[in-house]
Amino acid sequence: MTERPRPETVWREMLRGNERFVSGTPRHPRQDVERRGEIATAQAPRAALFGCSDSRLAAEIIFDKGLGDLFVVRNAGQVISESVIGSLEYAVAVLGASLIVVLGHDECGAVRAAIDAEASDAVALPVHIQGIVDQIAPAVQRVRVSAGVTDTADIDPQEVGRQHLRDTVGALLAASELISAEVAAGTLGIVGANYRLLEGRVVPDVAIGQL
Template sequence: MSRGNERFVAGEPQHPRQDVERRTEIAEAQEPHAALFGCSDSRLAAEIIFDKGLGDLFVVRNAGQIISDSVIGSLEYAVAVLHVPLIVVLGHDECGAVRAAIDAQQPDAVPLPPHIAQLIEPIAPAVRRVLARDPDPHPDILEVGREHLRDTVAELLERSELIGAAIAMSTLAVVGANYRLLEGRVIPDVILGSVET
């Protein structure tokens, strides 16, 4: 996946496997090379930033890449049924969910609609840890995002025995990475298992 991202960063994408032949080839079954769990931000189009084609990635997304039962079930399906060797958990800078979690910790915070408040609640521990290290009332969104990414990877392994076992058996690697919106680069932060990119 790193080679595809390098092509995207350089402005030289190949747009592989995006034709009628590929569509026909995969109509009966899928064999993705990796699963990607990322933020639903419109600027994080996985197949584009990794220069992949139809059927290459099994993609699961929600705002702020928040672990849930449906996310775990989807990723376990990718591992147990589709036999992907890699899960990428992808956060990014300037994340609206992370910004909302930071703003919600302010003393004068306006209450959020209930479903949004519930969605961003898992990001609050990352905000509190960053605030504990630096009492600036407006913590660095990048630092909070990195903390939240690490929490997300840890929670995925904690809640999914199947994924943890696959890493232990060396049939799966999990990479937590951050995407830089301006330059288009994906930067690994957490690597569990052996990764072939």
């Protein structure tokens, strides 16, 4: 394994790629035939990304990255699970990633579902969708209490998304001794960020480690 880059270096590179995407001048790097040959037998992504499965949240595109650059894990609402934790630990411990980006976004369907589920007349959800909603519900409840509202129509979905993002970062650190130890050692950074669908910009919300 080559020497692991510093977390702040990788994050700056990702932000530069996002700026190119926002401005409409992406380079589409490392997406050619030669690149396929380079990585056919091994991978060494500099960053892992855990994001929502939303079709508008295409990680390599919004960060202007290429094949083999990002180790991507996605599910609806970016909720923590054993498979997510194991995948991110693999990216860090085996592949040598020095940055984990946890990426939420506005207009998230999972967040909307979690808010709607709080209504008194809410329709029962399929069991596995309910499992996702249950992990976002604490953020909904905190926002509801903080804002002093009772009607779900008055709950701010953007604030719920931000609170859930922070919960996800915290849960990842609490659940993985490997990841938290790497952060403490200064070899891994974690950024929680939100993606703005209309403008294409990634906005950092929380940073853990040497960033």
